[in-house]
Amino acid sequence: MDNIASGDNEILRVEGLSKTFTLSRKQQKIEKTRATKKVAVDDVSFTAGRGEIFGLLGPNGAGKTTTLRMLATLIKPDKGDAFVDGSSIVNHPEEVRAKIGFLTSELKLEDFFTPNYLFNFFSQLHGVDAATAAERQRKLFERFGIGDFAEVKVANLSTGMKQKVSLVISLVHDPDIIIFDEPTNGLDVLTARTVTDFLQELRSQGKTIILSTHIFSLVEKLCDRVGIIIDGRLTHCGSLGDICGDLSLEDRFFEIYKEAKGDEQ
Amino acid sequence: MRKNNNILTIFRKECARFFGDRTLVFTAIIMPGLLIYLVYSLIGSGIAKEMQEKIDKAASADKTVMMVENMPSQLAPMIDSLVYFKSGVFDTAEVFAQMRDKENNTIYVVFPENLAVDGRLTPVAPDAPVPHIQIYYNSANLAALQTYSTLVTVLNGWEESVANVFDINADPATQYDVVRADEEREEELDDLLSKLVPMLILMMMFSACMAVAPTAIAGEKERGTIATLLVTPMRRNELAWGKILSITCFALLSGCSSFLGIMLSLPKMVHADDFAIDVNYYGFSDYVCLLVVILCTVLLMVAAVSLLSALAKDTKSAGTLTVPFMLVVMAVGMTPLLGDGVPDNLAYYLIPFYGNVQAMASVFARQVSVLPLVVTLLSNLCYTGLAVWVLTRMFNNEKIMFGR
Ligand SMILES: Nc1ncnc2c1ncn2[C@@H]1O[C@H](COP(=O)(O)OP(=O)(O)O)[C@@H](O)[C@H]1O
Ligand SMILES: [Mg+2]
Numbered sequence: 001m002d003n004i005a006s007g008d009n010e011i012l013r014v015e016g017l018s019k020t021f022t023l024s025r026k027q028q029k030i031e032k033t034r035a036t037k038k039v040a041v042d043d044v045s046f047t048a049g050r051g052e053i054f055g056l057l058g059p060n061g062a063g064k065t066t067t068l069r070m071l072a073t074l075i076k077p078d079k080g081d082a083f084v085d086g087s088s089i090v091n092h093p094e095e096v097r098a099k100i101g102f103l104t105s106e107l108k109l110e111d112f113f114t115p116n117y118l119f120n121f122f123s124q125l126h127g128v129d130a131a132t133a134a135e136r137q138r139k140l141f142e143r144f145g146i147g148d149f150a151e152v153k154v155a156n157l158s159t160g161m162k163q164k165v166s167l168v169i170s171l172v173h174d175p176d177i178i179i180f181d182e183p184t185n186g187l188d189v190l191t192a193r194t195v196t197d198f199l200q201e202l203r204s205q206g207k208t209i210i211l212s213t214h215i216f217s218l219v220e221k222l223c224d225r226v227g228i229i230i231d232g233r234l235t236h237c238g239s240l241g242d243i244c245g246d247l248s249l250e251d252r253f254f255e256i257y258k259e260a261k262g263d264e265q
Numbered sequence: 266m267r268k269n270n271n272i273l274t275i276f277r278k279e280c281a282r283f284f285g286d287r288t289l290v291f292t293a294i295i296m297p298g299l300l301i302y303l304v305y306s307l308i309g310s311g312i313a314k315e316m317q318e319k320i321d322k323a324a325s326a327d328k329t330v331m332m333v334e335n336m337p338s339q340l341a342p343m344i345d346s347l348v349y350f351k352s353g354v355f356d357t358a359e360v361f362a363q364m365r366d367k368e369n370n371t372i373y374v375v376f377p378e379n380l381a382v383d384g385r386l387t388p389v390a391p392d393a394p395v396p397h398i399q400i401y402y403n404s405a406n407l408a409a410l411q412t413y414s415t416l417v418t419v420l421n422g423w424e425e426s427v428a429n430v431f432d433i434n435a436d437p438a439t440q441y442d443v444v445r446a447d448e449e450r451e452e453e454l455d456d457l458l459s460k461l462v463p464m465l466i467l468m469m470m471f472s473a474c475m476a477v478a479p480t481a482i483a484g485e486k487e488r489g490t491i492a493t494l495l496v497t498p499m500r501r502n503e504l505a506w507g508k509i510l511s512i513t514c515f516a517l518l519s520g521c522s523s524f525l526g527i528m529l530s531l532p533k534m535v536h537a538d539d540f541a542i543d544v545n546y547y548g549f550s551d552y553v554c555l556l557v558v559i560l561c562t563v564l565l566m567v568a569a570v571s572l573l574s575a576l577a578k579d580t581k582s583a584g585t586l587t588v589p590f591m592l593v594v595m596a597v598g599m600t601p602l603l604g605d606g607v608p609d610n611l612a613y614y615l616i617p618f619y620g621n622v623q624a625m626a627s628v629f630a631r632q633v634s635v636l637p638l639v640v641t642l643l644s645n646l647c648y649t650g651l652a653v654w655v656l657t658r659m660f661n662n663e664k665i666m667f668g669r
Contacts (some may be wrong), residue, residue, distance in 0.1 A: 072496055075663040086489035098498035107496065112282050124274045125497040169493070 011177060011208050012048040016080035017041055019066050019232075040066040042232040043080070048210055048225070050176075053203050055223035056212040057253065063232040064212035065104060066073065068181050071210065072102035084177060098126070101170040104181035108166075111155035115146050115165045118154070119172060125166045126173035140168045143195065147161075166197065178202060180211040184218060196222060216250045228253065230260045271499045275507025276514075283477055283515045293476035294519050295468055309530060323522040329412040330371040332360060337381035343419050346414055348372075360401070364443045367405035372412055375399045377431070386427050396431040404442045446456030459629035463622045464598035465527060466520065470563055471591055473519030474570040478512050479583035482571055487579035491666060505571075505656040509649070513567045520563060547631070554638055555628045561645035562621040566594075568652030569617075575659045578668065594618055601626040607637075617648055 019041040021027075028034065041063040048054040056064045059085060061215035062236055069075045071082055073093035081088050088094035109118055116137075141147045143162040149157060154165065163186070171178070183199065184192040199222060219226050221241065227237040235256055236243050244252040284290055331348040332355055341350065377396040379387050389396065393489060398420065400415040420433055434441045485491040494504060529615050547555075577583035597618045601607075607627040614620035614637045624641045627633045659665045 012391065074492060074495060094498050094500065097496055100496075102496045106489055107493040109493060110282070110485075110488070110490045112285065113278075117281070121274065121278055122493075122497065125271060125494070125499045127270075127498070 001031035007090075009050040010047050011050045011085050012054075012082065012210065014044060014046050014067075014071070014080075014082040017044045017067060017070055017077045017082060018079040019063075019070060019075065019077055024163055039232050041070070041077075044229070044232075044234045045080075045229075046227050046234060046237050048208055051203060051206045052224040053199065053209045053222050055210065055219045055226040056210070056229050057214065057216070057226050057249075058212075059214055059257075062229045063107075064214075064229055065181050066232075067229070068102070068104065068179050068210065068212055069106075071096075072100060072181055073097055074102075086192050098173065099175055099177060101173070101175040101178045103167060103170040103179070103183070105185065107170075107225070109162065109169065112153060114151050114153055115141070115157075115168075116150045118165065118169055122169050123172045128173055136172065137173065140171065144168055159186065160188055163187055163191060164194075167198075175207075177208045177210065180209060182213055183211050184213075184215065199257045205241055216248075216253065220249055230257060233260070235260050268322075271503040272507045272510070275499075275504055276511045279481055279508065279511035280514065282481075283511070289476060293515070293638040294522050295473070297519055298522030298524075298526035301465075301469075301523055302530045305527070305530035308461055329408050331416075332371060332373045333376070334374070335376040335378050335380065336374070337376065337386070339381065340419075340423065343423065347415060361443050363647060364401065364403045364409075367403055369403070369409040370406050370412075371403075372409050372416070373401040374416070375401075380431065382400065387431065395435075396597045397435055398431055398433045399436075399439070400434055401441050401443055403497070422448050431501040456630070459626040460601045462629055463601055463625035464525060464595070466524065466559065466625060467562070467566075467594055467618075467622065469523035470516055470566050471594060474512060474566050475584070475587065476519070477515050478570040479577070479587075480566065481508055481512055482574035483577040483583035484576075484580045486577075486666065491660075495660065497665065500657075501660040502653060502657040504660055505653045506665040509564075509567055509571055509653060509656070512571065513563050516563050516567055517560070520559060524559075544639045547628075549629055551631060551633065554633050555625070557638065557642055558621060558624045558628060561642050561649075562618075562625070564649045565617055565621065568649045568656075571656060572652055572659070575656055575665065598622055605632070608633060611637060611640050613637075615644045617645070620644065 017038070021038045021040055023031065023033070023036055023038055027038075028036070030168070031257065042069055044063075046054070056067060058064050058116070066075070070077045071084070071089060073089050073096050076090065081090045083089075084096045085099050087099060089096050113121070119137045119141075120133065123130075123136075128136070141150060144167070146161075146168060148166060149161055154162060157165065178199075180199070183195055187195065196218070202209060209222075211218075211222070223240065225239050226243065227234050228243070229235070240249065243249075246257070274276050299530055329348045330351060331344075332351045333355070334352070334354055336350070336352060355373070360371070363369055364371050364373065380396050380398075381387060400413060400416060402409045404410045420431075424431060485494070491624055569590065572587045573590060574580075574583040590649075600619065600622055607623045607630065613623060620637075620641045624638055626632075627637065
């Protein structure tokens, strides 16, 4: 299994990440299980190189979001570690947070504030000096058309507008690695297109993007390399060509899925 | 350097949210002071009315003993429905000593010799001094006070009807009210203040904290905005300090408003126009001490409420979680009501909230001593530091922050 990025331009190395959740009664009911533990991520390892888009592909509940949350240091792995540009997510989470931009639907913006205020606020928390922040804000707001509603409180923005603002806010410090959970989920086609275009633009600037998705076409369109994750395990990892051979990604995925599920029984 | 900046950034953001919310500012800062002022003034005028009734009743129930020297006989029918007379020549010192007991309703009247002879007022020679009637009374005894003022009215009426001239209580150097007015009343006032105000302050602080701490901490969890903060490189303890300091600032303002309301309405509350409390009632050092105690009490309160809010998964459960805490604090706030003064043992001042209440009580009773205050201050700072440490750990704990 080729889960090592080629060459020495590696910027992210994930080593045997595992995460088990303890389920509460309520969660047991929701998941329709009697088990008290849920292995969400099981010994996941891969690497990503500079300037590439790496995709984690898997069905719902496979453990994609959990993996990305560990990388973003929001939750701690039970086992394993990952190194973001050399910084360990376990031992130096603050360094990691300074190097990444993280975006998931879980991260909300305060309704009370305007995009302008929030951009400033997060720039300060990232230690970006005022002049740089202003320049970045101008460019990003223009790119996403936020200028029109820059002084409108988040509470009064549409979902699409909020998503754009969240995206921009996650980039206030111009990170080299962008971790993006389900980037097009819940977006209308236009906004989704803006986002995918933007991700390609970022790659062309030499940024690394780690994204998760369950949408095959998104992977085919964007990703240089892909990891297939099923039930918390990374079963395959490599370039699309390596994994799929002659098959379409969708067909190949279901082949892999059957294999993995077959293993279990 | 960066550390302080982040605390300040968080502090400013929280303040922008608190103070940008007009409803919040009105309900949590302006309302408490206004409400307290109105309610207390109302209660105050109620008390004043009750007092007046008491005075009237006291006057009608118990005839006052009137010790008189040289009383003109024609005066007696005018007032004998009010008083028992005791005529004679008395030992002034002894009479005063008796009268200082506020249960004693005696008044003591000294008429000039030969004010009237055979039922007629003696004419006064043009160059002789104006006859002077002296009336001693104890204003702490309501019946005596009432009789005193009736007597003055009667005498003035009589003076007009006989077209003669005399003065009543005209010597500015003599104290006719034998009550040691300042001392007694101030003691009462100090007592009232030291028993009631600490609890009020505690209650006000609590409600101010509750107006912002749950939304600022549990609310951020509930709305999912805390995660956005937690993925920035800011340290968790900077977040904890920023939150606690901003909530403290808000609670202090709210506390100030309540305090102003209390202080402005107190004169009405104790129904006394003649000794309205002005800012000079307490000395500068009293105010400094009060400020110190209030400041560290706010910090402590904010720290406690913040911890509870961080534990709660949403603002609603934060409210529920703080109820038992509130009950305990209120109970502690009432301790000066039962106690016999502030404790001397320094160890008491180590107990969070209890120590603060006692320290506040000692300031209002004007019995403040430095050491207990220092113990309270230092222990409170330690507790706050500890709370920030715990809060930091909580921000770091994924189960508490993201537990489902
Ligand atoms: N905080 C949590 N507590 C308990 N179980 C969780 C928690 N977070 C995720 N899980 C479970 O872990 C599994 C993986 O979830 P997730 O990483 O969100 O999947 P994906 O993003 O691939 O859809 C799911 O079964 C989910 O229910
Ligand atoms: Mg997910």
